[in-house]
Amino acid sequence: MAEVAIENVEKTFVNEDNENSFTVFKDIDLNVEAGEFVSLLGPSGCGKSTLLNIVAGLEQATAGKVSAGGEPITEPGPDRGVVFQEAALMPWLSVLDNVRFGLKKQKLSAEEEMERAEYFLKLVHLSKFMQSFPHELSGGMKQRVAIARALALDPDVLLMDEPFGALDEQTRTMLHQEVQYIWEETRKTILFVTHNIRESILLSDRIVLMGTRPGRIVETFDVDLERPRKPSDPAFIELEEAINKKLAVEIDKVMREEIGDDYNSKKSALLYHSHRDMGDNI
Amino acid sequence: MQVEFTTTSLPSFLGTMEQLYVGFFETQILLGATAISFYRIVLGFVIAVVVGTIVGIWLARSKAADETLGSLVIALQSIPSIVWLPIMIMIFQSSGTAPIVTVVAMAGAWVMISNMRVGIKSVEPILIRAAQTMGYKGPELIWKVMIPASIPTFLSATRLAWAFGWRALMAAELLGTGGLGRTLMDARDFFNMDLVIGIMVIIATIGLTMEYFVFRKLEKRIFSRWGLSS
Ligand SMILES: Nc1ncnc2c1ncn2[C@@H]1O[C@H](COP(=O)(O)OP(=O)(O)OP(=O)(O)O)[C@@H](O)[C@H]1O
Ligand SMILES: [Mg+2]
Numbered sequence: 001m002a003e004v005a006i007e008n009v010e011k012t013f014v015n016e017d018n019e020n021s022f023t024v025f026k027d028i029d030l031n032v033e034a035g036e037f038v039s040l041l042g043p044s045g046c047g048k049s050t051l052l053n054i055v056a057g058l059e060q061a062t063a064g065k066v067s068a069g070g071e072p073i074t075e076p077g078p079d080r081g082v083v084f085q086e087a088a089l090m091p092w093l094s095v096l097d098n099v100r101f102g103l104k105k106q107k108l109s110a111e112e113e114m115e116r117a118e119y120f121l122k123l124v125h126l127s128k129f130m131q132s133f134p135h136e137l138s139g140g141m142k143q144r145v146a147i148a149r150a151l152a153l154d155p156d157v158l159l160m161d162e163p164f165g166a167l168d169e170q171t172r173t174m175l176h177q178e179v180q181y182i183w184e185e186t187r188k189t190i191l192f193v194t195h196n197i198r199e200s201i202l203l204s205d206r207i208v209l210m211g212t213r214p215g216r217i218v219e220t221f222d223v224d225l226e227r228p229r230k231p232s233d234p235a236f237i238e239l240e241e242a243i244n245k246k247l248a249v250e251i252d253k254v255m256r257e258e259i260g261d262d263y264n265s266k267k268s269a270l271l272y273h274s275h276r277d278m279g280d281n282i
Numbered sequence: 283m284q285v286e287f288t289t290t291s292l293p294s295f296l297g298t299m300e301q302l303y304v305g306f307f308e309t310q311i312l313l314g315a316t317a318i319s320f321y322r323i324v325l326g327f328v329i330a331v332v333v334g335t336i337v338g339i340w341l342a343r344s345k346a347a348d349e350t351l352g353s354l355v356i357a358l359q360s361i362p363s364i365v366w367l368p369i370m371i372m373i374f375q376s377s378g379t380a381p382i383v384t385v386v387a388m389a390g391a392w393v394m395i396s397n398m399r400v401g402i403k404s405v406e407p408i409l410i411r412a413a414q415t416m417g418y419k420g421p422e423l424i425w426k427v428m429i430p431a432s433i434p435t436f437l438s439a440t441r442l443a444w445a446f447g448w449r450a451l452m453a454a455e456l457l458g459t460g461g462l463g464r465t466l467m468d469a470r471d472f473f474n475m476d477l478v479i480g481i482m483v484i485i486a487t488i489g490l491t492m493e494y495f496v497f498r499k500l501e502k503r504i505f506s507r508w509g510l511s512s
Contacts, residue, residue, distance in 0.1 A: 058411055076414040088412035091508045092430045101426075105417035135509030146412075153416060 002031035003189040004055055004157055009064030011050050024050050025215025028064070030208060034156075037183055037190045039200035041243065042210030042218075043251045048193040051210075052161050055191060056082045069156050078105065081150030085162040087142035089134040089149075095121065096130040099149045106153065120148040123185070124178060140171035144178070151186065158188045165195060176202055180228065197243050201236060202229050209243060211250040213257065219246055297476035298483065305480065311465065316484060319461040322379055323444075323451050326386025330443045333387070334394020335436065339424065341395065342402035355395050363389035363446075364453040377458040382451065389450035390443030397442070401435025402428050434501075434508050441497035448489050 010026035024047040032038045040048045053059040054066055057076040066073045068080055076082075089098045099117040108116065121127055124144035134142055143163055150158060164172045180203060183190060194200050200207045204223055211218040221243060225235055305312030341348045341355070363385050370381030405428045413427045455463020462481055469477035 056415055058414060075419075076411075076417070078415075078417045080415065082412070082415040084408060084412065086408055088406075088408045090409060090427070090430065092433065101413075102416040104426075133507060133509070135506075149416075 003034040003036070003069060004030075004032040004191060005065070005067045006030040006051070006055070007065040009051070009054065009061045009066060011047065011054065011059070012062040023062075023214065025210075026063070028215075028217060030217065032157075032189055032191055034189050035187045036206065037192065037204045039204040039207045040191065040193045040210060041195070041197065041200050041207055041247065043212050043247070043254045044195075045254065046210045046212035046250070047215040048210060049161050052082075052159050052191060052193050055157070056080055056159050058082075078102070078153045079155050080157045080159055081153050081155035083143070083146050083150050083158070083160045083163045085165045087134070087139075087146040089142055089145055091134050093133075094130065095126060095132050095134070095137070095145050098134070098145055099152050102149045102153050116152050117148075120152040121145075123151070123182060124148045138171075140167050140175060143167065143175065147179070147182070151182065151188075156189060158190045160190065161193045162195060163192075164199070172199070179203060184227075197240055197247065198231055201225070201239055201243075202231070207243065209246055209250075212254055218250065293475040293479040298479045301474070301477045301480040302483065305477070312462075312481070312484065315460070315462045315465040315481075316488075318379075319451060319455065319463070320488070322383050322455075322461060323386060323447055325379075326383045326451065327390055327440075327444055327447050329383070329387040330390030330394050330447060331440055334391045334439070334443065335398050337391075338395045338398025339402050339429070341399045343424070348399075352399070355392060359392040359396065363392075363450050364457075367454050367457055371458070378460055382454040382458050382461070385454045386447045386451045390447040393442045393446055394439050397435055397439035398432065401432035401439070404435075405431040434505055434510055437497070437501050437504050441493060441501060444497060445489070445493055448492070452485060 006028055008026075009028040010023065012021050012023045014021045028051065030038075030051075040051065042048055050059060054061050055068065055073065057073050057080065060074075073080075089095075090101060093101055096117055099121060100113055103113045103116060106113075118127070118130070121130055124147055126141060126144055126148065129137065129141065134145070137145070147163070164175050167175070176199065182188075183203075190204075192200070192204060201223055207221040207223060209218045209221065210216065221239065223229075223239065225233065225239075229236060231237070231240075302312065307313075337351070337355075341352050366388060367381060367385050370384045371377045374380040374384075402424075409427055409431055410423060413423055418426060451461070452463045455461040456467055458464065462485055466478055466481040466485075469475075469481065
């Protein structure tokens with residue numbers, strides 16, 4: 001049995017005021033094996049966050065079955081750690097207390113709690129900042145605290161929704177290394193949402209490309225490259241090109257619908273083909 | 283009242299200082315009046331903060347309560363609380379501490395309620411969601427996330443509650459009995475303008491000290507800790 005099993009899942013939002021409904025996606029099937037690192041890639045609005053939130057239990061699927069570790073998902077739980085795009089740290093708590101905040105629900109002894117929090121802060125190289133407050137940290141540091149907080153719960157599954165989306169290139173590269181290291185150390189099952197093709201190839205075992213209107217899974221790419229991966233590797237570039245081509249088609253569809261007929265698809269092809277920025281800012 | 287008031291029609295700086303000295307250290311009339319006023323404001327303020335916080339959180343969390351009581355609060359808020367004094371005097375059969383404290387509490391309660399309601403409602407949803415993923419739910423979410431997250435709002439609201447309460451207290455004491463307000467009226471009746479000014483100085487000093495030195499300082503500390511700029 002897969003660690004995370006998503007079967008025939010549909011999500012429809014109903015607007016309570018005017019009874020309009022909007023189906024984000026349907027017939028989504030996805031299995032994530034234990035210890036596997038899977039990235040969700042797709043144009044904005046295709047429902048990546050929605051799918052992740054359903055697995056997190058923050059949102060309910062309209063139809064279909066979702067389970068984690070064989071148990072149907074009905075609500076959020078500490079077996080599934082979540083890292084959001086914003087670090088979502090409690091501003092009134094120190095870095096250490098933020099990590100302990102999550103542990104409070106785990107019925108640990110005070111020493112154990114302290115030990116775990118310190119261990120995971122060390123893992124993300126923040127031992128020196130344990131007594132700092134979130135407003136004293138940089139964006140990258142905050143995100144590392146959020147990762148430590150999620151990991152400290154020792155979840156079976158780690159769900160990450162564009163965790164590095166708001167960070168600069170250097171910080172992001174550093175955190176990629178950290179996430180790889182953490183994944184190798186802990187072998188968590190990771191479901192990782194991103195806009196960045198290169199990021200997904202760097203990190204994951206498998207890349208799930210989602211499309212929009214209707215939201216669906218377009219294609220799944222296995223990443224059979226040895227770690228640590230190098231973006232300059234020809235096989236890396238080849239895969240990047242292949243995914244980019246597919247993604248461009250989906251983005252084109254969104255643009256055409258949102259902007260209308262006078263939208264020039266050549267222009268977007270140029271925009272999204274740039275090697276410097278592989279679909280980074282879609 | 284067994285008070286000897288000297289009559290001066292035009293206030294002077296020296297005269298005012300003298301009245302303050304005499305009132306605090308010799309007759310101790312001002313000391314007593316200040317103590318009464320302070321007791322009333324503190325009592326009224328504490329009631330306003332406790333009741334206001336509880337009702338505010340309740341309104342923020344319960345849609346039914348918000349739709350009924352919420353609009354009532356807004357309606358009542360538009361009535362200056364001093365207007366309630368005559369009714370309170372009748373209810374309590376006294377014109378002393380009980381009705382005055384009630385008026386002070388009302389003055390602060392409305393602003394406490396409405397600010398806490400907004401404060402709790404505008405807690406960043408991402409913080410709540412993050413806590414939910416760590417296993418927090420129900421009342422624990424309120425205690426561990428929503429209330430701490432709205433501490434800055436709470437503090438600003440208490441500052442306003444104090445300020446409104448202090449103003450309401452002075453108005454109520456001018457009409458009721460005891461405290462600085464009453465003493466001020468007595469001084470006027472005896473045409474002791476130095477004392478009138480002296481009491482006004484006390485009122486201003488207490489107001490300023492509390493609002494600027496106590497509440498503002500606290501607010502600044504908390505705001506910077508919460509990563510907000512005041
Ligand atoms: N609470 C909601 N009510 C109504 N519609 C919603 C709600 N949440 C999301 N949607 C819609 O569902 C669609 C998918 O949203 P979602 O946030 O999952 O997209 P996404 O793929 O994560 O996009 P992005 O890459 O921009 O983060 C969007 O069209 C969005 O407007
Ligand atoms: Mg998203």
